[in-house]
Amino acid sequence: MGGWVPDLGGAVSLILLVAVVVVIVLYRRRAAGRVDVGAMVRRLIEYGFLAGLVLGTALGATGLLARAFDGLRGHETGDSEEMALWLSLVVVAGGALVGLLAWLRRRFRAAPSEADAGGWGFYLGAVDLGAAGFVVAGVVQVVGWAVDGWRFDAWMAAGAIVWTVVAVVHHRLPGRRPEIFDLVGSAAALVGVAISLAVVLEHLLDWAYDGTTPEPFLGLGGHGTGEWSDTADDVTGVLAPLVGFAGAWLRYWWWNARRTSRSPERDGYVLVVGVLGGLAATVVAASGLFHTALSWVLVDSARDAGAVAHFDVATVFGALLLVGLAAWAYHRSEVPHAVDRQSGGRDEVSRLYDYLEAGVGLAAATLGVGLLLGALLHVVLPAPDDWDGDVAEVLAVALTLLLAGGPVWARAWRRIQAHAGTVSEESSAVRRIHLSTVFGATALCVLVGVGTMVYLVLFGLLDGSLDVEKVAIFRFPLAAIGATAGVAAYHGRVLRAGLRAVPPSARPAxxxxxxxxxxxxxxxxxxxxxxxxxxxxxxxxxxxxxxxxxxxxxxxxxxxxxxxxxxxxxxxxxxxxxxxxx
Structure with missing residues (x-):
């Protein structure tokens, strides 16, 4: 076994080398020979080495500062071996870092265009994102220690200080990081803010719920006492991540990415992360609330524990609904022409927003129709004796999806079809991609359903086992066909009408x-x-x-x-x- 381990390591190194060469060759071909491959490789090595030295020096400085914090607080500062490790990192990596920076400084002075190179911008963005991660983690720990009595972590506090210095120094360097790094940081911070804010709102709603119900219930977010002091303790415990992620969001989005001009990356962030993410959270939350109410009415077992216990989960969905609506409404205002579509005109970004909203609603409504048909077929078609499941729960889920997804799709599709028939709308790539995707996906579901039933019939005839159990399985493909056939037919007809509405002469080359x-x-x-x-x-x-x-x-x-x-x-x-x- 020991003989092939070195060979495996050599093979991995060879694969990585080949991958780097392939990436460079593809990039060169894409740039039609205008890229200096030698400069690309040089920057890859130099800036990669620079990032490693920054990381090593920062880790050493963090370790030394953490020992200083522990010493000031009268705690054990670690053994000599650990001290030697941090000092060696600072001396060796820090010394090499100073030498490399002096070398790069001379190059930047001799060739100012080096600051505009893609490799340098990537380095600045990568270090900035990494530093932000360390700073957020440290801020969360320090705020939790200050306001909620968390254990003080000297390493995390020292890391926040050291990496803040790293970020400030890199911010003062020439060049600028690509916009995509601000958007990635904004997306990660937005998710953290949304989760933290949802937890805070859930605690507050749970407190209000416990205060209005006949008796406190030990729910998902409360202690079951209904006391404000318990809720305040829970909310205080969530303030630390909320403060940390909110600071990162302000830094990356509010003060940077939000102020940039329109670009495909910015529009993609606003639409996919903000609008679609907020819409998805809203639909999920609304579905949860609808399902909670419908299951209380339709499912007998849901009433066994009583109304207080059953509806306690509504506080979770209520908090998610508020956060989803806030994210949806805010990012919708960031979509160009989101408000003044009629006067300002529609572009592909405005269309993409509408079709994303329609797609989310259509997916939920179609799934709801499928479950509803499945529940009805379960009652109508014969079934074996062991198929005695209650369809009330399935019916509650189906009605939930219809109530949540149907209005979303109808609202978006009505807005879309108001522009149907115009050359600009019918020739839009976004519209055709949406219609083709919906038609293709639903038509495929129909074909799979038909193929499944044909297979079951042929297998039963050839095997002589065509019985009630095989016929009972038909309810699943029949439900899929019933839910998707109409969707496929309608969108196929809309797609054909759009193709006929745009003459070849009007299609821009x-x-x-x-x-x-x-x-x-x-x-x-x-x-x-x-x-x-x-x-x-x-x-x-x-x-x-x-x-x-x-x-x-x-x-x-x-x-x-x-x-x-x-x-x-x-x-x-x-x-x-x-x-x-x-």
């Missing part, structure tokens, strides 16, 4: 507009709104002021032509629009 300049996110966003335009952005080196003075005028010029274009922005803000061959 895709053309490429290459823009060359500095920070052109505003101009790129305007050009991407034009139908049939694919925008390629190239950074102009050594010209940080190459930003157009009037992006709207440039977009209007591009819209009046049908050729591939090269848009070059000069240092003074003037723009040259040059037609080029495809």
């Amino acid at each position: 895709l053309r490429t507009v290459t823009v060359v300049g500095a920070d052109l996110s505003d101009l790129v966003g305007r050009l991407e709104e034009l139908p049939g335009v694919r925008v390629v952005h190239r950074l102009r080196l050594g010209a940080p002021g190459a930003v157009p003075s009037d992006p709207d005028a440039v977009a209007a010029t591009v819209a009046t032509t049908a050729d591939d274009l090269l848009v070059v922005v000069a240092e003074d803000g003037s723009v040259d629009v040059v037609p080029v061959a495809p």
Whole structure:
């Protein structure tokens, strides 16, 4: 066994090396040979080594500072071996870090364009995210110790201080981190804030519930006493993560990503994380509340423990509903044209918002129809003697999904169909992807259901075992077919009508507009709104002021032509629009 372990390690190293080479080759091909592969490899090694030295130095400094905290509090500071480890990290990694920084400083002075390189931006973003994680963890522990009596963790407190210094130093370095890192940090912080806030609201709602019910109940979030002091203790225990994640959210979203101009990454964050996440939480919470009420009415066993015990879970769904609605409403306001669609016009982002909402509602409603049909077929079709399950619970779930998903889909689809028939709407890629996806998924469900029934019949005939039990299984594919056949037929008809509504002459041909300049996110966003335009952005080196003075005028010029274009922005803000061959 020991003989092949080194071989395995060598094979893994070889695979990693090949993977790096493949990534570099693909990146080079994608950039059509404009990338200096040698510079890419150099930056990969240098900045990777730099990140490792920063991590090692920070760990050593954290260990030394933690020992100092323990000494000031009169606690055991650890043995000499641990002290030697932290000192060696600071001396060796810190010394190497100082030398590497001096070397990089000379390079940045000799080549200012190095600060605009993608590798440097990736390094800044990665270190910033890592530092934020350590800081949030430390802040959570320190706040919990200060307000809720948590045990003081010297390591976490020291880590928060050290990594705050690391983040501040990197923030003052030349260059800027890519926007995607701010959005990733915003997403992680938003999830933490939402969970913490939901727990706080659940404790408050549980306290109110215990105070209004005949007798306190030992629920999911309370002590069962109905006393405010117990609830205050529970809420205080959640303040630490709420403060930590809220600070990260303010830092990454409110003060950074929110203030940037429109971009595909920003729109994707707002739609997928904010709008769709808030909508999903709202639908889940509403479904939980509906199911709690319906199961009390329809399911006999749900009434065994009494109303107080049964409806106690409503505080959890109520808290989730409030958080989901808040996230949905706020991020909806961040969607361009979310309010003024009629006057401002619809773009692909506005459409994507509508179709995401429709998709969530349609999925829930379709599943509800399937469960409802399954419950009805369970009563109608013959079944073996051991199939004596109560359909009341299934019926409660089905009605819950219909009540939660149906209105969401109807509201979004009514808004969508108000623009149906226009060339811009029917030729939209978002609309066609949505219709094709829904039609394909539901048609596949129908085919699978039909195939399952045909298989069961043929197997029963060939095997001579076509009995009541096999016929009883038909209720499952029949329910799937009944729930999805109508959806597939309707969306297929809408898709065909849309294809007929757009004549070939009105379908814009895709053309490429290459823009060359500095920070052109505003101009790129305007050009991407034009139908049939694919925008390629190239950074102009050594010209940080190459930003157009009037992006709207440039977009209007591009819209009046049908050729591939090269848009070059000069240092003074003037723009040259040059037609080029495809």
